[in-house]
Amino acid sequence: MSDAFALDEELNNLQTDSIHIANEIPIEGENPKTLDRILNGIVDTIQDTSYSITDSTTFDQIRSFIKHFNTLKKSTATKVWDIVLSGFNSEIVSTAQDLEGNDQDEYLEHRMPLETYGFLVMWIISLTEQKATSRAVQSEKAAGKATRGKGSRAAKDGTDTEEGVITWIPEKQRAMDLMTSVLDLHLSKIWTATHEKETFVSLFYKPAYQLLENKENVKIVALKKRAYRVLCLCIKRHNHEFGARTTILQNLQYWEHTPEPMAELLEMLSSEYDFPQLVDSILRDVASKEFDEAIKDLSAPRAYSKFLVKLSEIAPKSVLKQMGLLIQHLDGESYMMRQAIVEIIGNLIAYLSEAEQTEQVKNQIDGFFDVLEERFMDNNSYVRTKLLQIIGSLCDLRTKFPKRRQRLTELVIGRLSDKSFWSRKQAIKTLIRLIENHPYSMHGGELDLEGWEIRYTEVTDDLKAMVTRPSRRRAALRASAGGEGDMEVDKAESDAGAEDDAEDIALPTDEELMELQASKEYITKTLQQRYYADAIRFIHLIHRGVPVMCELLASTMKQEVIEAMEFFVAIHRYKVRSASEGIRKMVHLVWMKDNNDEAKGVRTRLVECYWQIYLAPEESLTEKENTAVIARNLVSLTYGSTLAELTSLEQLLTVIVTDSIANANDISISDEVIEKLWQVYSHHKDIPNPQRRGAIIILGMLAKAKPDIVANKIETILRIGLGKHGRADLALARYSCIALQRIAGEKKKQKGMIAQDTVRLPMDHPIFIRLRNLIDTPTTSKNWFAVAEQVLNTIYLLGEHPDTLCGDIIKTRCKSIFNLQESSDSPDTMSIDIPSTPLPEDSTINPENAFRVDSWQLSQLIFIVGHVAIKHIVHMEVIEEEFKRRKAGVGNDGKKDKDNADDELDQVVGTTEDEFGDAMAHIRERELLFGEGSLLQVFGPLIITICGNNTLYSDKTLQSSATLSLCKLMCISAEFCEHNLQLLFTILEKSTQPAIRSNIIIALGDMAVCFNNLIDANINYLYKRLSDSDKAVKKNTLMVLTHLILNGMVKVKGQLGEMAICLTDEDNRISDLARLFFTELTSKDNAVYNNMPDIISHMSNTEIPEESYRKIMKFLFELIKEKNMDSMIEKLCQRFKNTDQPRGWRDIAFCLSMLPFKTEKSFKKLLEGFPHYQDKVYEEQVFKCLTDIVTKGRQIKPPKPELKPIIDEFEAKLQEYKAKGEEVQDTEAKAISAVKKGSRKGGRRAISTLVGLKIRNASMPTVEDTEEKRTTRRSRRGVDQDDEGEGEGEADGIEEDEEEPRSKAKTSGEGDEDEDEEDAEMEDGMEKLAVRDARANSRRQQGRNSKAGAKDRVDADGDAVMGEEGEGSELEEEEEEELKPPARRRGRVADREPSAEPAPSRKTTTKAPAKASKAQAPASKASGGRNSKGPSRKKGKVRKVFSFDDESEDEEDDFENSDDEDENADVKSEEEESEEEVLKQRRKPVAKAAKATKKTERDSSDDTEATPPPSRARRAAATKARRIVELSESEEEEDSD
Helix, strand or coil: CCCCCCHHHHHHHHHCCCCCCCCCCCCCCCCHHHHHHHHHHHHHHHHHCHHHHHCHHHHHHHHHHHHCHHHCCHHHHHHHHHHHHHHHHHHHHHHHHHHHHCCHHHHHCCHHHHHHHHHHHHHHHHHHHHHHHHHHHHHHHHHHHCCHHHHHHHHHHHHHHCCCCCCCHHHHHHHHHHHHHHHHCCHHHCCCCHHHHHHHHHHHHHHHHHHHCCHHHHCCHHHHHHHHHHHHHHHHHCCCHHHHHHHHHHHHHHCCCCHHHHHHHHHHHHHCCCCCHHHHHHHHHHHHCCCCCCCCCCHHHHHHHHHHHHHHHHCHHHHHHCHHHHHHHHHCCCHHHHHHHHHHHHHHHHHHHHCCCCHHHHHHHHHHHHHHHHHHHCCCHHHHHHHHHHHHHHCCCCCCCHHHHHHHHHHHHHHHHCCCHHHHHHHHHHHHHHHHCCCCCCCCCCCCHHHHHHHHHHHHHHHHHHHHCHHHHHHHHHHHHHCHHHHHHHHHHHHHCHHHHHHCCCCCCHHHHHHHHCCHHHHHHHHHHHHHHHHHHHHHHHHHHHHHHHHHCCCCCHHHHHHHHHHHHHHHHCCCCCHHHHHHHHHHHHHCCCCCHHHHHHHHHHHHHHHHHHHCCCCCCCHHHHHHHHHHHHHHCCCCCCHHHHHHHHHHHHHHHHHHHHHCCCCCCCHHHHHHHHHHHCCCCCCCHHHHHHHHHHHHHHHHHCCHHHHCCHHHHHHHCCCHHHHHCHHHHHHHHHHHHHHHCCCCCCCCCCCCCCCCECCCCHHHHHHHHHHHCCCCCCHHHHHHHHHHHHHHHHECCHHHHHHHHHHHHHHHHHHHHCCCCCCCCCCCCCCCCCCCCCCCCCCCCCCCCCHHHHHHHHHHHHHHHHHHHHHHHHHHHHHHHHHHHHHHHCCCCCCHHHHHHHHHHCCHHHHHHHHHHHHHHHHHHHCCCCCHHHCHHHHHHHHHCCCCCCCHHHHHHHHHHHHHHHCCCHHHHHHHHHHHHHHHHHCCCHHHHHHHHHHHHHHHHHCHHHHHCCCHHHHHHHHCCCHHHHHHHHHHHHHHHHCCCCCCCCCHHHHHHHHHCCCHHHHHHHHHHHHHHCCCCCHHHHHHHHHHHHHHCCCCCHHHHHHHHHHHHCCCCHHHHHHHHHHHHHHHHHCCCHHHHHHHHHHHHCCCCCCHHHHHHHHHCHHHHHHHCCCHHHHHHHHHHHHHHHCCCCCCCCHHHHHHHHHHHHHHHHHHHHHHHHHHHHHHHHHHHHHHHCCHHHHHCCCCCCCCCCCCCCHHHHHHHHHHHHHHHHHHHHHHCCCCCCHHHHHHHHHCCCCCCCCHHHHHHHHHHHHHHHHHHHHHHHHHHHHHHHHHHHHHHHHHCCCEEECCCCCEEECCCCHHHHHHHHHHHHHCCHHHHHHHHHCECCCCCCCCCCCCCCECCCCCCHHHHHHHHHCCCCCCCCCCCCCCCCCCCCCCCCCCHHHHHHHHCCCCCCCCCCCCCHHHHHHHHHHHHCHHHHHHHHHHHHHHHHHHCCCCCCCCCCCHHHHHHHHHHHHHHHHHHHHHHHHHC
């Protein structure tokens, strides 16, 4: 055996799975009895001596069994385990005895048996672990495919029952114990060679690692601890440190469950075996690792982060030593490692807080808190969430860290506005824990701000008294020296002499002050002051977070909403005043739809929160006291509540009562509480009105779910609410009427169901008598209208024939009003008939003949009429539903055996139900407002008259009532609505009362439902109100339009721009409603995308701030689906060519930058549209937005190779045209500087450099555009001169006269004329120079392009513009024409006819008329007898235009359309010089003609407004330009001479 067994060789064969057994026995298929016989022989052999395992036959036999171990039966495999472990144990015992005897020959003989047993044990464990690991992997895959419950359970059941998958936990534990015993031996005596000893030791640590690789083994604490001990002995005593270091780091990456076991192993090694070196080396290795975020495999950072966190929990001291290296991961890319470091810091702070608070420990804690505060700005939401979780856990420590708590609270409140839902949710949880564990528990722990401020003021005053009052100072010093007894005496003395001290105020000396500051009482008061100040600051921080929490209540994330509700419950428990604000808003969550479990959870939690706050009884109080407290809490909910809050509270109480009745829940409102509320309502003593109102409001809410609550107390309501208390407090009467309406029961109709029968009372019931008395009670309070509305609602809801009672009320009112008008007539004989025909449209009412009535009473009458009309429509619908219900009941009770003939007859002639419906529709449309016997038809003309004559009927209340009643009448009949719709729109546009405008807007929404076509045709009137000055009107308009558009009642026709502007409204309610509208609109067939061009156009024409524009566009583009982005790119690029203003360029560029640009197609679209915006790239913001697109394209992950070339091309073009634009800007600056110098030196060269420059904020017209404008203006001048017949001068003469410089001297009577002349001179002179230099530059450029063979045309400032073929030749021909002498050009110019319309193209020309106007003859003589043969204006092609200032576009057009007569100043004829001399002498008449021409030009222009007179700066600029022209012409004359 000694020659046959070699441990290294056997291990290699085992690793390669090539073990050869010389005397192998067959195991598979062998008779079990034969196998048992063989095993019994092995047992007998080993029992004699454990050394027998070295026998080759025995060794081969046992190896044969182990080789097929996983195929053996459980009984056979158990015997194999027992044989190997028993022999191993015996050999260990004998080896230990021999080592103690220190007999070398004896213990060296144990080397071979120990290696043999160790090898066999390792082999068995390896086989069992391989089987278990493969089975676990298969189970996980099966569980992933199957359902969670059944699949995993089936896999587990299979593992327990199937053979060969036994866990062998006891055997493994016994094997680990034996390995521990071997490793405790002095093995160096047996294995003297290092490598041989390491090979033997590997037989033990390899199985230990293999056991820890199985997740199921790690769950068994006893087995796990035994494996740890084996590894710790190998590491400490047998030189396994380096191997363990490598293996642990590998296991962290390969096995997801190993980070915690490896950390526990290192903790045991460091604490129990006192070997921290391995921990330090592994931590240094982890600290030196770098993790690239671009690599998608997150297993490595996840494993290392778990390992470090676990190690910091169980061995914080070891981690603290290496924290200086580990903290470097905070600057790394891996968010998981940053997350782990944050958690480690939290664990270390908890560890240090329990240690002795030395100066070093305090500094370490402060440093860690500094790091945590910095991490609040981490760019990853998971890190911020983990940080907030750690802050919350630190709140549970015994140490409260008061110096850090305030800052941490402030940072946590800041995270309430985090963009990540997880961060916001955790921030709420952390803030709740900060509040629940606050350190300010001296006065009961409540956080009432007012109480803390009072305490702070008292302590501050006491400290001030100690310093300023000698007696108080002496008392404090005595108390510090003599103790508490003397302090009480001194206080009594100081109180007795308080009056003397009030007058005796003296500051202490330095010695007294130092002594006072060292006294015990002063120190205590100072600490109290600081304590109170910290508490006040903490409470202020909580108050600052309440508004944000209120916003989170409206979040779409339901878990976040639940956490926000928990926050308000918590601060209410600590008596924070601002908690009521959030609790009131919480109630609106009761309307959340039950479309999923989360919504149900929110509603359930809302009920629980209100139960805890208001309805839950306190154990410390008696039942009677709890009843009073609950009733008082319910009443307090109504104080200061809005209508929306009361409506939501009603729904909440209804849910509570309904659930308590249906499910018998503990959350309910007891009968004792209801009875207590009735006592409060009917209390005979004078109690506050809000308290009595609140009681009946709550009772009415509860009665909605349980009508008997009110039905049993009708007499009480009639006596209190409709009696003297109601007449004294109209609000109480109003809520009492609402409570009476609950008697009718719930009339809510389910879809597809006939409405249930409701309670109807006879008209002689006492309720109606009291209601009529209430509405007839004379009063001047405006609350009467609200009471009257509810009175009429109650009558129509409860009465059998409400129309008779309401008709009597109206008639009585009319008689009263007529008695006021005609006192001679008696009420019995007075007729209340009013002409039913409306007044003609052109008729006017004479105030002297108008009725004289009290406007207040007339307002009440009109209000009653309008509300009765609308309620009567509802009553008719109820009658129709009752008819259907009764018919359906009869049909269900009777026999349904109608034959087919009867069914066909019903289909042809109609059923009784159809006839009844038609009759009701006819009554509604024709009879109510137009029938001769109708009472309402009498008041229609009266209401129309009042609304149409607001100056005569100027009372605001009357106008408001009349308008509201008109709206209600218009909701009845389509014909009446159509006749008065324009009147209503006029009132909407011109009314100064926001209430009237709001009522009309809401009524128009109702009309749109009833008469869709009428409102849809005039929908623009509604959109105009979105820009209303009143916020309430704007909000109501937005709500109405939202309802109409989302429900498909009106079509969107491009007016969404106004609604988009509401996204940035100052009122949060309006902006939130607009956001909700567009979010809901997104789900309707790309509605936002389809209307985006109209939105952009509307906003471009509206002056809104650029920041607001960007916010709106950013929000809207987030709603557009990516599939529509490519077409949007093309549309936006095309908009560049239609926009001349830089602001428009920036807006379009920003819209482009909002698009995703994720595909090659999108960048191609952007490049295809580049010619549209290439000349706008120089604008800084445009370039920045386009550069952002490039950055966005390069940041696409994973990178797309096909995008790189096209992105590079786009970026190169941007840089190229950006450089050109910057060059132009530099040239512009130099040119402006040259102009300033040229005004003094007369340098014409400086002026010529301005030609063709592209100036900021100026458009760049083409040659065609310039010629068209010039032709249009000339044609207008010519036509105006022909029409007016002014003979002061011909056009040519005027043009020549405008060439001459004007003198400076102006008379007072010629001021306006001279100013116009200066404008004309400056414009003509500068444009002549500009045109001439533009021609020269263009000729030079054409020459270069022709030589180079280029097809592109280059403009004056160097921008490349693609032109049509042949354009250069046409330009050269025109250049040659321009260079001809004026005498040769006159004939051609004279043949041209000015046109009133712009020229359609550059080649289009018109001929001059054959004969000139006779009115021009005197002007021709006055100008020297010349006719149209003189020089005339000629169309010029100017590509770039320069303007001296940023005046209006009209002034820029004047520069563009200047004359070309002075283009060739070097070629002047003698005739021109003589003409100039004549014109100098006749400046004044020609100036008048110029003024007339300019005036007619302005009058004939339909598109422009009158230009204001030039300012002083404008006249100065004109004078300066004229000087430049004069000086340049003089230089040219000298050069020609």
